[in-house]
Amino acid sequence: xxxxxxxxxxxxxxxxxxxxxxxxxxxxxxxxxxxxxxxxxxxxxxxxxxxxxxxxxxxxxxxxxxxxxxxxxxxxxxxxxxxxxxxxxxxxxxxxxxxxxxxxxxxxxxxxxxxxxxxxxxxxxxxxxxxxxxxxxxxxxxxxxxxxxxxxxxxxxxxxxxxxxxxxxxxxxxxxxxxxxxxxxxxxxxxxxxxxxxxxxxxxxxxxxxxxxxxxxxxxxxxxxxxxxxxxxxxxxxxxxxxxxxxxxxxxx
Amino acid sequence: xxxxxxxxxxxxxxxxxxxxxxxxxxxxxxxxxxxxxxxxxxxxxxxxxxxxxxxxxxxxxxxxxxxxxxxxxxxxxxxxxxxxxxxxxxxxxxxxxxxxxxxxxxxxxxxxxxxxxxxxxxxxxxxxxxxxxxxxxxxxxxxxxxxxxxxxxxxxxxxxxxxxxxxxxxxxxxxxxxxxxxxxxxxxxxxxxxxxxxxxxxxxxxxxxxxxxxxxxxxxxxxxxxxxxxxxxxxxxxxxxxxxxxxxxxxxx
DNA sequence: CGTCGGATTGAAGATACTCAACATGAGTGG
DNA sequence: CCACTCATGTTGAGTATCTTCAATCCGACG
Numbered sequence: 001x002x003x004x005x006x007x008x009x010x011x012x013x014x015x016x017x018x019x020x021x022x023x024x025x026x027x028x029x030x031x032x033x034x035x036x037x038x039x040x041x042x043x044x045x046x047x048x049x050x051x052x053x054x055x056x057x058x059x060x061x062x063x064x065x066x067x068x069x070x071x072x073x074x075x076x077x078x079x080x081x082x083x084x085x086x087x088x089x090x091x092x093x094x095x096x097x098x099x100x101x102x103x104x105x106x107x108x109x110x111x112x113x114x115x116x117x118x119x120x121x122x123x124x125x126x127x128x129x130x131x132x133x134x135x136x137x138x139x140x141x142x143x144x145x146x147x148x149x150x151x152x153x154x155x156x157x158x159x160x161x162x163x164x165x166x167x168x169x170x171x172x173x174x175x176x177x178x179x180x181x182x183x184x185x186x187x188x189x190x191x192x193x194x195x196x197x198x199x200x201x202x203x204x205x206x207x208x209x210x211x212x213x214x215x216x217x218x219x220x221x222x223x224x225x226x227x228x229x230x231x232x233x234x235x236x237x238x239x240x241x242x243x244x245x246x247x248x249x250x251x252x253x
Numbered sequence: 254x255x256x257x258x259x260x261x262x263x264x265x266x267x268x269x270x271x272x273x274x275x276x277x278x279x280x281x282x283x284x285x286x287x288x289x290x291x292x293x294x295x296x297x298x299x300x301x302x303x304x305x306x307x308x309x310x311x312x313x314x315x316x317x318x319x320x321x322x323x324x325x326x327x328x329x330x331x332x333x334x335x336x337x338x339x340x341x342x343x344x345x346x347x348x349x350x351x352x353x354x355x356x357x358x359x360x361x362x363x364x365x366x367x368x369x370x371x372x373x374x375x376x377x378x379x380x381x382x383x384x385x386x387x388x389x390x391x392x393x394x395x396x397x398x399x400x401x402x403x404x405x406x407x408x409x410x411x412x413x414x415x416x417x418x419x420x421x422x423x424x425x426x427x428x429x430x431x432x433x434x435x436x437x438x439x440x441x442x443x444x445x446x447x448x449x450x451x452x453x454x455x456x457x458x459x460x461x462x463x464x465x466x467x468x469x470x471x472x473x474x475x476x477x478x479x480x481x482x483x484x485x486x487x488x489x490x491x492x493x494x495x496x497x498x499x500x501x502x503x504x505x506x
Numbered sequence: 507c508g509t510c511g512g513a514t515t516g517a518a519g520a521t522a523c524t525c526a527a528c529a530t531g532a533g534t535g536g
Numbered sequence: 537c538c539a540c541t542c543a544t545g546t547t548g549a550g551t552a553t554c555t556t557c558a559a560t561c562c563g564a565c566g
Contacts, residue, residue, distance in 0.1 A: 062391075068398045070397040084383045088387070089487075093387075116369075116376060123369060126368060126369075129383075137345075137389060140325045140393055141323045143441060144396055144438075147522090181543090187397070188397025190523060191544090192547090193522055196546090231343075234342075234343075432513090433512075434512075445556080448515090449514090451513095
């Protein structure tokens with residue numbers, strides 16, 4: 001069964017049949033489901049097994065002693081949760097399920113092999129890691145250079161593209177079940193201020209919300225408000241990838 | 254000749270003689286020097302050769318269309334500049350020399366081999382990349398959760414440790430030749446506000462400055478103000494590494 | 507001696523925060 | 537079926553941190 005990580009990585013590399021099988025097998029083994037607000041991986045954990053999100057939504061976060069929590073990344077299906085903890089022995093941050101989330105469990109030897117021994121997969125993993133890092137870097141730009149409205153707009157636009165890339169959108173709508181408090185933790189704002197900015201985004205006709213679904217009514221407008229530049233997502237690596245991207249998210253770039 | 258990257262990586266892994274030679278050779282080949290304010294690598298560049306900082310100070314940065322620049326990382330001797338551009342084909346950000354900076358130039362085949370073919374070095378490179386990412390994550394926490402004073406204090410404390418790790422400190426003093434404008438770009442503040450916070454740090458007896466040298470007068474105080482927690486630097490991997498760290502930066506952790 | 511980059515200082519203004527109240531809806535137990 | 541709680545979203549008013557826009561100072565360097 002093709003899994004979403006394979007789908008994501010295939011935008012970057014054309015795999016041999018063997019590699020593709022190995023990738024697909026990652027999601028076919030043991031799996032586990034976490035309820036909302038439960039840690040998938042905690043700060044300080046030594047990571048023996050790596051988790052791959054299959055369904056649901058999770059987030060990396062760091063708590064500060066006095067209280068105050070920062071979400072540094074959202075993890076959607078196809079994302080790896082804790083390779084860093086695997087490589088570095090211990091997690092320096094936590095990963096929490098924001099909704100009921102199911103992960104595939106990747107055993108130590110399999111992961112180790114992917115990291116160093118199977119050239120094609122190692123390269124793909126380097127690509128994946130480097131783009132994750134680029135996203136992180138953009139988040140710093142968000143916090144340093146963009147005001148509250150731009151920051152939230154940027155986040156939504158990025159999530160739209162990321163969900164597109166794993167085929168989890170319906171047009172310009174996607175399910176993104178986060179509370180305003182969680183958005184506050186991610187953007188470094190207060191939930192009160194997030195609320196006000198959300199209302200402005202709606203008032204200006206850029207987005208709509210129904211249940212936990214975000215509907216981007218005016219993608220071009222949202223992109224402009226966010227001062228969005230897609231380069232950091234590195235969506236154009238292979239010819240095959242380009243076709244795929246053009247198909248899935250080309251109109252957003 | 255032992256280079257600073259080897260020194261850094263040895264805190265993590267014990268290398269075979271062969272690997273160590275390979276690492277040391279990285280810095281022994283071609284090199285080049287950039288004057289202040291010149292790009293070592295620019296956004297959009299396709300990266301054929303990777304750069305390793307030997308001396309000087311550089312920074313990763315991203316410009317926004319309207320103006321506004323964000324520095325996402327400082328690069329000191331022993332740091333690689335543009336592996337991401339190498340892996341991803343194009344740079345999504347620039348790397349600029351903040352002072353006259355000399356880099357070793359690592360040729361494509363050598364780099365490619367390190368990334369995938371030489372197990373020991375590949376592992377070391379994974380470690381290095383993952384810790385860089387962890388530092389980036391901490392920068393997001395900085396911007397989201399710490400106020401101006403804490404943020405600047407945190408940056409100085411982190412730089413003290415990083416310079417210690419490559420042996421470039423004199424007690425608690427280190428040369429860090431950045432302007433307040435550059436600090437502003439790194440912290441997401443204005444230079445005016447950076448100035449005021451710097452004066453407070455000095456007034457409270459936490460740091461002193463002479464020329465471009467930062468002297469941390471009260472490390473414990475600076476650490477407290479910064480709400481600093483060293484876990485994200487992952488300094489304790491091997492026994493050998495631990496001894497080294499204990500020697501070089503243990504009192505700061 | 508004049509200029510230039512960088513540091514410093516002052517005053518006014520804006521973005522985002524704090525605190526506090528209230529609304530809404532889902533879930534729970536009587 | 538209603539009273540209750542709890543989490544989330546919404547609103548208002550006062551406040552603070554940080555910005556903006558100056559002006560001034562200072563040392564290095566031609």
